Amino acid sequence: MNYGIVSQEQLEQIDVILSDKLIKLGVDCVIIIDMAGNIITAKDNGESKYDVYSFAALAAGNFATVDAMAKLVGEQEFSLLFHKGQESNIHFSKIDDELLLISMFGQDISLGFLRLNVVDVVEKIRKIWEKE
Amino acid sequence: MSFINLKEKVVQVKIVYYGPGRGGKTTNLEFVNRTYRKQILSEMVSLKTHGDRTLFFDFLPFDMGKIKGYDIKIQLYTVPGQVKYNATRKLVLRGVDGIVFVADAMEKQREKNIRSLNQLHENLQSYKESIFNIPLVMQYNKVDLKEHGIPILPLSVLQKDLNSRLKVPYLEASAITGYNVAATLKKIISSSVISIQKKLL
Ligand SMILES: Nc1nc2c(ncn2[C@@H]2O[C@H](COP(=O)(O)OP(=O)(O)O)[C@@H](O)[C@H]2O)c(=O)[nH]1
Ligand SMILES: [Mg+2]
Numbered sequence: 001m002n003y004g005i006v007s008q009e010q011l012e013q014i015d016v017i018l019s020d021k022l023i024k025l026g027v028d029c030v031i032i033i034d035m036a037g038n039i040i041t042a043k044d045n046g047e048s049k050y051d052v053y054s055f056a057a058l059a060a061g062n063f064a065t066v067d068a069m070a071k072l073v074g075e076q077e078f079s080l081l082f083h084k085g086q087e088s089n090i091h092f093s094k095i096d097d098e099l100l101l102i103s104m105f106g107q108d109i110s111l112g113f114l115r116l117n118v119v120d121v122v123e124k125i126r127k128i129w130e131k132e
Numbered sequence: 133m134s135f136i137n138l139k140e141k142v143v144q145v146k147i148v149y150y151g152p153g154r155g156g157k158t159t160n161l162e163f164v165n166r167t168y169r170k171q172i173l174s175e176m177v178s179l180k181t182h183g184d185r186t187l188f189f190d191f192l193p194f195d196m197g198k199i200k201g202y203d204i205k206i207q208l209y210t211v212p213g214q215v216k217y218n219a220t221r222k223l224v225l226r227g228v229d230g231i232v233f234v235a236d237a238m239e240k241q242r243e244k245n246i247r248s249l250n251q252l253h254e255n256l257q258s259y260k261e262s263i264f265n266i267p268l269v270m271q272y273n274k275v276d277l278k279e280h281g282i283p284i285l286p287l288s289v290l291q292k293d294l295n296s297r298l299k300v301p302y303l304e305a306s307a308i309t310g311y312n313v314a315a316t317l318k319k320i321i322s323s324s325v326i327s328i329q330k331k332l333l
Contacts, residue, residue, distance in 0.1 A: 008139040036227020038135035053193040064223040
């Protein structure tokens with residue numbers, strides 16, 4: 001893909017994958033952002049009302065910070081980033097060097113189950129990029 | 133790198149206010165936040181220390197309306213100015229489309245402005261960006277202090293120190309009173325949007 005611009009077709013394909021693989025499983029909200037804090041796409045279950053722009057800026061900062069800490073202790077990266085709350089959880093997954101997939105979900109989904117599906121989604125999205 | 137969504141016709145533009153600590157970057161955003169409530173999509177986010185200093189960044193999303201059928205969403209960021217925070221300053225610069233350099237016009241801050249600008253140059257290089265190519269506006273802030281008898285650097289000195297090679301648009305301003313805050317923002321938005329349009333052609 002020509003990074004920075006995503007075609008309508010690519011976005012539609014990605015939205016279908018996010019809906020089928022994550023929202024239908026009960027994930028409240030999924031966002032794809034780039035490392036600069038821009039939103040590529042956001043999907044939710046129609047109930048959750050997150051302020052996605054602020055969220056993207058903070059998430060990119062958070063991921064970049066953890067990444068920089070990993071380098072300081074000699075790790076390539078900390079591949080799993082997960083924040084657990086009383087009622088909601090946030091899971092970060094790197095799609096490639098520029099893109100992050102963020103899932104917000106409640107207590108009715110287990111982390112293990114979510115991770116399996118996220119891995120699948122990330123693979124499918126990478127394929128869409130490669131087609132360009 | 134701005135992000136362009138062809139499906140929803142949205143362009144996201146990242147603008148960073150950069151400059152020495154206590155120069156007035158956060159004050160610029162606070163003024164915009166107060167003055168343009170209607171165009172602001174959500175609350176200003178400020179990650180700061182207990183002493184009210186910027187720790188990571190301030191963030192303010194700003195809706196510009198449409199240009200050529202595209203919805204322009206401006207994301208305003210500030211960096212933390214304190215010297216020790218260069219690692220986080222660099223992170224905030226990732227993917228930047230336009231920069232406002234907020235210089236502190238107080239005489240005693242002369243060296244700090246120059247050092248901060250040099251570091252901006254280096255930080256951009258680490259992203260393979262050049263200070264000579266990226267849309268940039270110089271803001272010489274705190275000119276209101278002149279009236280209070282506090283020594284201010286003359287415009288000619290500021291220009292010589294900071295803008296003799298860059299030759300970018302510049303404005304004297306007072307973030308605290310709002311003088312030229314909106315004009316600075318308009319200038320950097322138009323430079324950034326023009327530069328994005330050029331990249332698209
Ligand atoms: N007199 C005057 N003070 C200012 C102006 N802009 C900012 N300040 C003050 O300078 C201090 C630092 O401002 P701040 O916005 O936090 O600086 P930052 O570190 O660049 O974000 C604060 O006490 C502000 O009230 C200005 O235009 N004139
Ligand atoms: Mg500040």
